[in-house]
Amino acid sequence: MLGTFKKFLIAPTMAKLNAAESIRGLACLAVVFSHLSLSFYPYLHHFSPDDRAHGHWDYFMHHSPFAFWYSGTAAVFVFFVLSGFVLSYAILRHDDVPRKVTEMAIKRYPRLAIPAFFSCILAWLALSYTNINSDLVNDWLQAYATQQVSLKQAAYEGSIGAFLFAESSTNWVLWTMQIELFGSILLFVLLLLYHYKKSLFYISSILLPLLGLWDDERFFLGLLSFVIGSYMYLYGRQIKPVFAWSMFFAGLYFAGAHNSSHAYHWLYKILGWRTYDYSNFFSGILIVYSILLSTQLSDIFDKKPLVYLGKLSFSIYLLHMMLIYLVCIPAFNWLMGMGFNYDLSVLLAVLTCLSSILLASAFYSEYVDSLAVKISNKLAKWAMKS
Numbered sequence: 001m002l003g004t005f006k007k008f009l010i011a012p013t014m015a016k017l018n019a020a021e022s023i024r025g026l027a028c029l030a031v032v033f034s035h036l037s038l039s040f041y042p043y044l045h046h047f048s049p050d051d052r053a054h055g056h057w058d059y060f061m062h063h064s065p066f067a068f069w070y071s072g073t074a075a076v077f078v079f080f081v082l083s084g085f086v087l088s089y090a091i092l093r094h095d096d097v098p099r100k101v102t103e104m105a106i107k108r109y110p111r112l113a114i115p116a117f118f119s120c121i122l123a124w125l126a127l128s129y130t131n132i133n134s135d136l137v138n139d140w141l142q143a144y145a146t147q148q149v150s151l152k153q154a155a156y157e158g159s160i161g162a163f164l165f166a167e168s169s170t171n172w173v174l175w176t177m178q179i180e181l182f183g184s185i186l187l188f189v190l191l192l193l194y195h196y197k198k199s200l201f202y203i204s205s206i207l208l209p210l211l212g213l214w215d216d217e218r219f220f221l222g223l224l225s226f227v228i229g230s231y232m233y234l235y236g237r238q239i240k241p242v243f244a245w246s247m248f249f250a251g252l253y254f255a256g257a258h259n260s261s262h263a264y265h266w267l268y269k270i271l272g273w274r275t276y277d278y279s280n281f282f283s284g285i286l287i288v289y290s291i292l293l294s295t296q297l298s299d300i301f302d303k304k305p306l307v308y309l310g311k312l313s314f315s316i317y318l319l320h321m322m323l324i325y326l327v328c329i330p331a332f333n334w335l336m337g338m339g340f341n342y343d344l345s346v347l348l349a350v351l352t353c354l355s356s357i358l359l360a361s362a363f364y365s366e367y368v369d370s371l372a373v374k375i376s377n378k379l380a381k382w383a384m385k386s
Contacts, residue, residue: 012089016292019301020082021310023291027075028313030255031173032320032357034072039141039324040332040346044070046260054342065263067256068283073276074255076176077284080183080222084229085292087187092233097195099384101188106383107376108184113159114372115364116177119318120158120170124149126322127170132329136336144172145325166219172321179222182212187226194234205231217274221281228285236293244294251286254279315361315369323360328353 012020037044043053044062053059061067068074087104094100127149134145147169154170161167163181168174186208194201205227212220239247257264257279268275291297309316331352335345 012292013298014302016298017086017089018307019291019298020086021313022301022303022306023078023288023310024082024313025306025309025311025316027078028316029309030069030075031072031317032354033070034075035141035321035324036328036350036353037070039137039328040350042138042140046258062258062260063262065253065256067258067261068252071255071257071280071283074280074283074287076179077221077225077281078287079176079284080179080225081229081232081284081288083180083183084187084226084231085233085288086229087184087226088191088230088233091188091191092194098192101192103380103384105185105188106380108188109163109181110379111372111376112177112180113163114375115314115318115369116162116171116174117155117158118368119322120154120162120174121151122319123171123322124151124154126326130326132325133333134325134329136333137329141324141329144321145329171318173317176222179219182219183223183226186223187230190227190230218277221277225281225284229288232289232292236289238295239290239293241294241296244290244297247286247290248297251283251290254283254286257283312358312361312365315364316357319360319364320357323357324353327356 034045041054041058042048042051043058044067045051046062053062091097091100091104127145127147128151132145134142137145149170157167157170157174162171162174162177164178166175166178168177190201190205190208193204209220209223209227212223257267257276259268259273259275264275264279267279271278291301328349332345332349335348336342340348
């Protein structure tokens with residue numbers, strides 16, 4: 001029975017799995033650019049009515065349909081959809097699904113928490129033992145740079161607070177860890193139901209994500225993204241290039257949505273203030289589906305540098321806020337002090353910062369992220385023997 005069932009599952013090729021890594025890496029860069037834009041060109045997002053454009057280019061970009069490259073919110077929905085797809089693949093390709101679910105459930109928290117914990121400790125060290133002048137950058141980055149964080153708070157948020165309550169003052173990106181953990185748990189439950197009784201799987205895949213509404217809509221959309229990623233693996237079918245490219249560009253378009261953007265005014269009339277979150281949610285689905293369910297797009301994204309970027313993505317995600325503080329602000333201050341104009345100072349500071357992020361992330365991935373994988377595997381092996 002299981003053998004027959006497996007024939008109907010997508011069997012991802014190496015190109016598809018590599019493409020998934022590449023998507024994750026590019027999405028992570030979008031998160032970095034999102035935070036850099038909030039730091040230097042807040043009008044690109046225009047979240048606050050007080051934000052003012054620095055020039056014609058950021059005004060144009062905000063109101064254009066080309067803002068996908070700094071859409072951090074679309075990127076995190078891409079992460080969640082990918083997690084649903086990849087976790088489903090990792091579990092359902094095995095003969096003993098219940099055992100694999102148990103193993104993955106044991107590994108999931110330490111796999112996420114160990115790198116997150118050390119990122120908070122590093123952020124605490126950076127904020128506590130340096131005093132970098134943030135007067136020249138935007139209020140958003142100033143708020144991060146001038147906050148007071150205790151060691152106790154950093155340790156708590158990196159191990160418990162971020163995962164249970166989305167508390168992430170020490171490292172602002174860790175709010176997603178709550179969705180990543182609970183989304184994974186939801187998926188493990190659903191895949192067990194799929195294995196034992198498919199009718200319960202279908203019902204639960206609709207009802208259980210609705211529990212996320214007790215928190216907020218973004219939490220609900222995050223959980224739903226996991227379910228949709230799993231459905232992609234279970235029922236997705238290859239699509240022709242013309243449809244794949246259409247979905248891909250539509251995904252990029254929706255990724256650039258902002259409530260005040262002229263390019264999305266038609267959508268704002270329909271969705272109102274929900275335009276931003278729902279468009280970014282929809283973009284994550286379209287982007288992942290168009291790439292993973294198209295041989296042509298999968299092959300395009302199956303490139304070694306992009307796959308390597310995907311390997312570093314979790315480390316980049318965890319470290320970049322700290323490095324924007326430690327590297328980008330001082331570089332920007334120095335360049336402004338040397339008499340460079342604002343735009344050139346930002347450009348050179350950002351290039352310096354990106355280089356430091358890649359170097360630090362390569363080290364972190366090698367020694368911290370890999371450690372988390374090893375510890376998680378050993379813990380699961382020990383627990384499964386007990």
